[in-house]
Amino acid sequence: MIKDFQMSNPDILVSEVGPRDGLQNIDAVIPTAEKKRWIKAEAQAGVREIEVGSFVPAKYMPQLADTLELVTFALAIEDLSVAVLVPNFHGAKAAVEAGVDKMSIPFSVSETHCQRNLNRSHEQMFAEIDRIIEMLDSQPEGKRPYFEVGLSTAFGCSLEGKIADQKIVAIADKVMQSGCDEVGLSDTTGSANPQQVRHLIRLVRSVVGDDKLTGVHLHNTRGLGLANALAALEEGITTIDSSLGGLGGCPAAPGASGNIVTEDLVFMLESMGLSTGIDIHKLLVVRETLAEAIPQESLFGFTADAGLPLGY
Amino acid sequence: MIKDFQMSNPDILVSEVGPRDGLQNIDAVIPTAEKKRWIKAEAQAGVREIEVGSFVPAKYMPQLADTLELVTFALAIEDLSVAVLVPNFHGAKAAVEAGVDKMSIPFSVSETHCQRNLNRSHEQMFAEIDRIIEMLDSQPEGKRPYFEVGLSTAFGCSLEGKIADQKIVAIADKVMQSGCDEVGLSDTTGSANPQQVRHLIRLVRSVVGDDKLTGVHLHNTRGLGLANALAALEEGITTIDSSLGGLGGCPAAPGASGNIVTEDLVFMLESMGLSTGIDIHKLLVVRETLAEAIPQESLFGFTADAGLPLGY
Numbered sequence: 001m002i003k004d005f006q007m008s009n010p011d012i013l014v015s016e017v018g019p020r021d022g023l024q025n026i027d028a029v030i031p032t033a034e035k036k037r038w039i040k041a042e043a044q045a046g047v048r049e050i051e052v053g054s055f056v057p058a059k060y061m062p063q064l065a066d067t068l069e070l071v072t073f074a075l076a077i078e079d080l081s082v083a084v085l086v087p088n089f090h091g092a093k094a095a096v097e098a099g100v101d102k103m104s105i106p107f108s109v110s111e112t113h114c115q116r117n118l119n120r121s122h123e124q125m126f127a128e129i130d131r132i133i134e135m136l137d138s139q140p141e142g143k144r145p146y147f148e149v150g151l152s153t154a155f156g157c158s159l160e161g162k163i164a165d166q167k168i169v170a171i172a173d174k175v176m177q178s179g180c181d182e183v184g185l186s187d188t189t190g191s192a193n194p195q196q197v198r199h200l201i202r203l204v205r206s207v208v209g210d211d212k213l214t215g216v217h218l219h220n221t222r223g224l225g226l227a228n229a230l231a232a233l234e235e236g237i238t239t240i241d242s243s244l245g246g247l248g249g250c251p252a253a254p255g256a257s258g259n260i261v262t263e264d265l266v267f268m269l270e271s272m273g274l275s276t277g278i279d280i281h282k283l284l285v286v287r288e289t290l291a292e293a294i295p296q297e298s299l300f301g302f303t304a305d306a307g308l309p310l311g312y
Numbered sequence: 313m314i315k316d317f318q319m320s321n322p323d324i325l326v327s328e329v330g331p332r333d334g335l336q337n338i339d340a341v342i343p344t345a346e347k348k349r350w351i352k353a354e355a356q357a358g359v360r361e362i363e364v365g366s367f368v369p370a371k372y373m374p375q376l377a378d379t380l381e382l383v384t385f386a387l388a389i390e391d392l393s394v395a396v397l398v399p400n401f402h403g404a405k406a407a408v409e410a411g412v413d414k415m416s417i418p419f420s421v422s423e424t425h426c427q428r429n430l431n432r433s434h435e436q437m438f439a440e441i442d443r444i445i446e447m448l449d450s451q452p453e454g455k456r457p458y459f460e461v462g463l464s465t466a467f468g469c470s471l472e473g474k475i476a477d478q479k480i481v482a483i484a485d486k487v488m489q490s491g492c493d494e495v496g497l498s499d500t501t502g503s504a505n506p507q508q509v510r511h512l513i514r515l516v517r518s519v520v521g522d523d524k525l526t527g528v529h530l531h532n533t534r535g536l537g538l539a540n541a542l543a544a545l546e547e548g549i550t551t552i553d554s555s556l557g558g559l560g561g562c563p564a565a566p567g568a569s570g571n572i573v574t575e576d577l578v579f580m581l582e583s584m585g586l587s588t589g590i591d592i593h594k595l596l597v598v599r600e601t602l603a604e605a606i607p608q609e610s611l612f613g614f615t616a617d618a619g620l621p622l623g624y
Contacts, residue, residue, distance in 0.1 A: 009616060017446070029624050093389075136465040148492060156621050156622065156623065156624055157622070158621070159622070160622075161621075161623030162623050190618065190621075191511060192582045193580055193620035194542050194584060195583075195585060196579070196583075200497055220614065221614060221618045222576060222614050222615045222618050222621075223573060223576035223580075223613060223614035223615060224537055224538055224576065224579070224580050225537060225582060226535060226538065226539040227538040227539045227541070227542045229539070230506050230539045230542055230543065232543065233318060234518045235376070243612075262537065264535035267534055267535075268505055268506070268535075268536050268539060270508040271505035271507075271508075272508075273503045273507060278532040280507035301535060302532065302533060302534050302535035303534045303535060304532050306502065309470070309473075309501060309502075309503035309534075310468065310469070310470055310472075310473040311468065311473030311474045312503075
């Protein structure tokens with residue numbers, strides 16, 4: 001639990017990752033003022049958590065160079081949990097200094113992908129996480145952000161294929177023992193199917209405990225994003241990452257969507273009777289603003305084009 | 313059960329409706345030879361049931377004027393169940409004479425939509441169905457096709473909004489009592505959510521019996537098609553309609569996909585360990601051929617662009 005308001009109100013926490021996961025995958029660099037408008041408008045539409053950026057060296061991701069400024073801006077918005085991604089100890093330190101509510105580190109269960117993505121072996125990742133937790137433990141009360149380890153490529157890797165259950169479980173167990181607050185499951189390559197989502201959630205929970213795996217990060221690469229989200233919901237998952245307009249297409253697969261689409265996810269949840277705290281009408285307006293800000297990118301999702309059903 | 317082979321082999325029957333539902337929604341008229349190539353290629357990829365057309369007057373749907381020729385062609389393909397849509401008694405008579413394996417009549421539970429679509433009130437629909445069943449009962453053994461009543465707009469109508477449960481159940485009950493073989497649930501407007509799919513399947517089955525509602529026809533208008541399919545599967549549904557390339561966009565919603573995409577559906581089912589009898593590699597080749605045949609139409613679906621995951 002990060003901030004009380006997150007879990008007290010809505011049934012499901014829709015965590016918007018567009019400003020981070022979306023923007024890191026497109027060429028365009030959006031002006032900081034435009035990003036602030038986006039973040040503020042989504043918060044005003046009722047979104048309770050936004051991953052605003054990543055504390056990664058600007059030379060690698062110039063699109064996210066303004067993360068510190070965005071964190072400061074977003075922290076001033078009432079009732080918003082401000083999340084960031086951190087690739088390593090230095091990023092984590094910057095995130096803590098910035099005062100974020102939540103930070104996640106991606107731990108690819110595929111060691112090949114881990115090496116390619118963060119230039120670290122699994123052993124080095126464990127050591128880095130130990131260092132981060134030591135730093136977190138030295139923070140004064142109330143200054144320690146919630147720290148999640150995202151198990152990337154958990155449903156399959158484009159370099160290694162499917163990763164063995166035992167390996168995933170062992171990593172989850174070890175990072176929880178190290179003292180991180182929670183693990184998450186990430187379908188980095190969009191390979192998951194609903195059966196596998198159920199299986200892996202149950203398996204990892206059997207080791208870390210039900211309350212230490214509450215969120216999933218799913219992609220829509222092969223169109224199964226919402227079906228996988230449904231399976232996760234039915235397993236009791238309460239936090240689902242998504243991206244406005246499905247921003248974040250995988251560069252390796254032209255035309256293929258990346259993240260699941262926030263608008264369609266909210267439509268699904270709300271029409272199922274699950275509250276998200278989000279006003280979908282306002283959300284669809286934010287989408288239009290975003291589309292205007294990045295005219296060169298095509299947005300994904302169906303609800304925006306189709307409109308809401310009569311009587312919704 | 314229509315033909316033994318349908319249920320004996322695969323766990324799930326994927327019923328391809330593209331040549332009917334897909335083509336009736338696009339402007340282009342595909343040459344008959346091209347349609348035959350499509351039907352044959354899909355059957356060779358392992359598709360067990362194809363709705364090849366509709367026995368509707370050619371003046372209303374010139375795209376489907378060659379239905380009789382396609383039925384004759386498709387009946388010669390081994391292990392293929394040949395289905396058609398019929399709007400009324402005359403269409404049903406033509407279907408029986410053509411020797412189809414299965415025919416479906418769309419019965420909009422929204423009377424306003426029923427009136428607009430087929431120019432008949434509910435009372436007139438019941439009378440038409442009685443006439444059809446009388447005609448079917450007079451057929452010699454082995455000449456009677458399987459007759460399904462598809463409950464259109466079951467999950468909501470764009471003219472009337474949500475239709476009351478009692479009305480849907482009453483219609484299902486009455487047509488079953490009249491002697492049709494089965495009812496199906498159709499999300500004509502793409503308004504369904506997984507919760508509603510579960511609810512309505514249970515409700516209708518409680519009246520008609522589990523074995524008299526085995527199929528659903530879902531749209532992907534708001535991106536929930538596969539999530540709804542998953543909910544239906546988990547309720548024990550064994551036949552799911554879909555369209556290659558998601559062909560069949562709703563003319564009223566530009567950019568919004570119509571039918572769920574056969575390729576993505578097959579990927580979901582097979583990766584969940586459910587057999588469809590379909591070779592997805594071959595299916596993706598058929599998609600390419602279709603795309604070449606209708607270059608002016610954009611196809612939907614993600615699996616074709618993303619490719620199959622490593623180790624699939």
